[in-house]
Amino acid sequence: METTVARRPLLWPATAVWAAGRVVLLLFVFKVVVFPGPDVTSDVSVIYHGWYDVLRGGTFPLEDVTWQYPPAAALAVLSPGLLPFLGYAEAFFVLAFLSDLAAFALLLHAGRRPGRTLAGAWLWVAGVPLLGPTVYARYDVMVTAVAVAALLAGARRPRVMGALVGLGAMLKVWPALLLIGVRRRAVWAAAVVSAAVLAGVFALAMPGSFAFLTFQRDRGTEVESLGSLVFHVARQYGWDGDVLLNYGSVEFLGPYVSVVSTVALFLTGAAFAWLLLWRLVAVRFRPCTVVDAAFAAVLLFTVTSRVISPQYMVWLVGLGAVCLCFRATRMRWPALLVLLACPVTLLEFPLWFAHVVASDTLGVSLLFARNGLLVAAAVTAAVLLWRSTVPSLRKERPPAQAEPAEETPVSS
Known part of the structure; x- marks a missing residue:
């Protein structure tokens, strides 16, 4: 008994650091301490609260182009109603905190299992506060907690994973990408059924469930995106476009913006095509491959x-944390690059967002640094994923020599 306990990693250091960091975040969002820069909590107190009033009436905000989310996002916006003894914004911050806590607890539990490590929990402990109070002022931390739960449930409870992926996709679309490496039909079936049931219920119960598709289609190039760097640089040479609040975010509007937006869509399509190709040719699947x-x-x-x-x-920190729970993961370097991008993100928003909007030297430098780290992480992750799963044409490694499984794999 003593030997078993001694071998288990200690939880209290990570828990203590997590608690300290989250107390600081709560002090900021509750404005006990005022965080420099724009007020990031206004999205909750003004925009989310406005949506809450509309959604309680039984319809989606059809006249508001800033509503760009799948129908189950209504659950996140309505969730502060579960705490009627608090104001709307205060209840939202508490629920965001509890979502953070849930993700942390899942990562801690996963990290103590055989073949696992607490590195994932530590990445979550460090990465979230490095993003500042924005984490608790958006519902993305709730979606990320669902995604973390889905991935960690996959090996032993494939149908639970599928149901959670379906829920996540109906909350904010991107969790559908969690299925890219899954081969078990039970996961796919549960995800499709979960998403279909949610979509059907909302479509029947509330008008305008899928109006968000049109609003997303009409978006431009946001000032923090990779494509925006074209215009940040072009402004130094006389580009005469504008930087305006558009579709709920600060975007570039003017000559050639549509071209850059189209290129971005093309790159997204190319990324999807590469993932499909990888899925077709990958043959070496380990427990961490999913x-x-x-x-x-x-x-x-x-x-x-x-x-x-x-x-x-927040999505990237959460998924990187799940990867680091597995000793056999190939994603250590990409996860580290994402972690390094977190404090740079905090500097560009909200601390020095005015410099980003102005496209001055400081603002552009921060964007080049943050986006450069993310591009490096994405390229590195893609290369490592390919090399670890696709046999080389020159030296194919026999399946019998593949690394031993830590447990029943998700992809079996």
Whole structure:
């Protein structure tokens, strides 16, 4: 008994650091301490709260182009109603905190199992506070907690994984990418059924469930995206476009913006095509392959997106943390690059966002640094995923020599 206990990693250091970091975040969002820069909590107190009032009336905000989310996002926006003894914003912050806690607890539990490590929990402990109060002022941390639960449930409970992926996809689409490396039909079937049931219920119960598709189609190039660097540089040479609040985010509007947005869509399509090719030729699947593939896929779609909002980093930290729970993961370097991108993201938003909007030297430098780290992480993840799963034409490794499985694999 003593030997078994002694071999288990200690939980209290990670728990203590997690608690300290989250107390700081709560002090910021509750404005006990005022965080420099724009007020990131206004999205909750103004936008989310406005949607809450509309959704309680039984319809989606059809006249609001900033509503760009799948129908189950209504659950996140309505969730503060579960805490009627608090104001809307305060209840939202508490629920975001509890989602953070749930993800941390899952990572801790997973990290103590045989063949696992607490590195994933530590990545979550460090990465989330490095993004600042924005984490608790957006519902992305709730979606990320669902995605973390889905991936960690996959090996032993494939139908639970599928149901959670379906829920996540109906909350914010991107969790559908968690299926890219899954081969078990039970996971796919449960995901399709879960998403279909949710979509059907919302379509029947509330008008405008899928209006978000049109609003997303009409978005431009957001000032923090990879494509925006074209215009940040072009402004130094007389480009005469504008930087305006458009479709809920600060975007470039003017000459050639549509061209850059189209290129971004093309790159997203190319990333999807590469993932399909990888899926067709990959033959070496280990227990960590599903989570490695999910992390690589979300990285690729994030860097090619027309929008890279700061809260998107929460997805990457969460998925990177799940990867690091597995000793055999190939995603250590991409996860480290994502972690390094977190404090740079905090600097560009909200601390020095005015410099980003102005396209001055500081703002452009921060964007080149943050987006460069994300591009490096995405490319590295894709290369490592390919090399670890696709046999080389020059030296194919026999399946019998593959690394031993840590447990029943998700992809079997």
